[in-house]
Amino acid sequence: MITRDLRRGPNSVPMSKKGDVAPSGAIEAAYYVSLLYTYLSPALGISIGLLGAAMLAGVAALCVRHFKFRLAAFEPIKFPVAFAVSYIAVQVLAHDQTILSDGVRDYVSWIFSVIVMQSLIRRPGFLHRFMVLMFSIGLVSMPFLVFRDAGQVVERAAASGGASGLSNANALAAWFGFCAVYFMVLGLESKRDAIRLLSWVLVAGCLLVIGFTVSRGALLAVVLAGILVFRRLPRRGLLPISILIFGSAVAFGAGVYRQSVESYTERGAEESGRLVVWPVAAERFLDNPLTGVGLSNIGSYVPGRNTPITPHNVFLSIGLASGILPLIFYIAYWLKAASGSLRLNRLKTASAPFYPPMLIFTFVVLMLGENSVTAWVVFALAGPLQYTQRKARQQHGRTEMLRSRPPLWRHRHERSAQWQR
Numbered sequence: 001m002i003t004r005d006l007r008r009g010p011n012s013v014p015m016s017k018k019g020d021v022a023p024s025g026a027i028e029a030a031y032y033v034s035l036l037y038t039y040l041s042p043a044l045g046i047s048i049g050l051l052g053a054a055m056l057a058g059v060a061a062l063c064v065r066h067f068k069f070r071l072a073a074f075e076p077i078k079f080p081v082a083f084a085v086s087y088i089a090v091q092v093l094a095h096d097q098t099i100l101s102d103g104v105r106d107y108v109s110w111i112f113s114v115i116v117m118q119s120l121i122r123r124p125g126f127l128h129r130f131m132v133l134m135f136s137i138g139l140v141s142m143p144f145l146v147f148r149d150a151g152q153v154v155e156r157a158a159a160s161g162g163a164s165g166l167s168n169a170n171a172l173a174a175w176f177g178f179c180a181v182y183f184m185v186l187g188l189e190s191k192r193d194a195i196r197l198l199s200w201v202l203v204a205g206c207l208l209v210i211g212f213t214v215s216r217g218a219l220l221a222v223v224l225a226g227i228l229v230f231r232r233l234p235r236r237g238l239l240p241i242s243i244l245i246f247g248s249a250v251a252f253g254a255g256v257y258r259q260s261v262e263s264y265t266e267r268g269a270e271e272s273g274r275l276v277v278w279p280v281a282a283e284r285f286l287d288n289p290l291t292g293v294g295l296s297n298i299g300s301y302v303p304g305r306n307t308p309i310t311p312h313n314v315f316l317s318i319g320l321a322s323g324i325l326p327l328i329f330y331i332a333y334w335l336k337a338a339s340g341s342l343r344l345n346r347l348k349t350a351s352a353p354f355y356p357p358m359l360i361f362t363f364v365v366l367m368l369g370e371n372s373v374t375a376w377v378v379f380a381l382a383g384p385l386q387y388t389q390r391k392a393r394q395q396h397g398r399t400e401m402l403r404s405r406p407p408l409w410r411h412r413h414e415r416s417a418q419w420q421r
Contacts, residue, residue, distance in 0.1 A: 022119075087322045088107055090292065090321075095294035106373045114378055121383055145158070173210045177365070178361060178376045185353050276309075281317075311370065
């Protein structure tokens with residue numbers, strides 16, 4: 001099993017308070033059920049109003065109850081919760097939106113998602129189980145793959161009728177790009193040859209789907225995350241990258257990637273509107289810095305376009321929609337996650353190699369897009385956030401200190417600590 005293969009060291013997941021334990025497997029299973037319903041119910045024709053949000057809210061309530069309503073257990077998510085609450089408040093109070101309005105309702109569910117994810121991230125092996133589920137949901141959408149030009153120079157793939165949210169080419173590419181980054185790290189870190197080989201095959205498959213979508217942002221994000229993944233390649237050997245290069249060469253020679261390369265070449269010079277709309281959106285934000293212009297008015301008119309264009313940048317979108325205060329909280333959210341990611345590089349835990357590349361990928365995708373409420377985005381930030389608590393840092397510091405000392409010193413230290421107790 002993957003979780004057995006990647007051995008977990010002691011204190012690999014920090015706890016906010018001594019005695020805290022991760023939620024039960026039943027709560028994790030309930031979360032998976034809510035995810036499957038949220039993403040697959042439209043394709044199955046069983047979608048019922050707000051049932052998905054209600055299921056997620058129920059799981060969040062179970063998580064809060066599990067930690068006996070202690071706020072210290074949820075200290076890492078103070079900034080994202082503050083961001084979402086302030087964002088919703090601005091939309092309701094300043095822009096006459098309701099909580100059930102499109103976009104506003106998404107952030108209500110997003111708060112529940114953040115609470116659940118920050119609770120379950122403590123469970124051993126949750127990283128791998130969650131990623132297997134995300135990849136499986138993406139696979140379910142493959143039979144619904146269609147190619148559309150959407151007024152662009154090339155046809156792009158999207159999962160029309162598949163998982164909810166994957167009917168957009170960029171969203172589909174980001175979904176499989178995130179899976180590709182995970183399998184890259186797994187292919188390097190796993191000690192079992194079968195898992196390593198399977199991981200690289202799945203990386204090639206994910207890249208193929210990204211090629212079908214002709215998404216430049218997702219491809220750039222995978223490349224940048226891959227650079228971070230392969231930075232330790234000399235210590236791991238050249239075998240994984242050799243397998244990837246050889247397999248890609250064979251696939252390209254067989255014509256598998258040829259159409260994707262030609263599509264990217266044709267689309268390379270196409271202006272998507274981002275470089276044109278960013279200055280306009282930034283100017284509109286500076287004109288309305290306190291409350292923004294409202295979620296329903298974030299589209300901006302630019303020369304050469306007959307319809308308004310959304311900012312295609314999560315930071316500009318938040319600032320333009322709701323003003324400076326939610327934007328400050330959202331930036332603090334990212335800075336806190338980046339701090340935890342840097343700390344992960346110094347910890348010898350099984351999850352340490354996974355989260356920094358995932359965070360880089362997510363940041364690049366959101367700099368070129370706006371879909372910040374997707375489950376894998378919340379997951380990418382939840383891992384590093386878990387390593388930002390003060391007690392967690394102290395706990396890891398003591399653990400690493402004991403590991404670095406000779407056995408005799410450690411024995412004396414333990415006896416001294418026992419005598420003091």
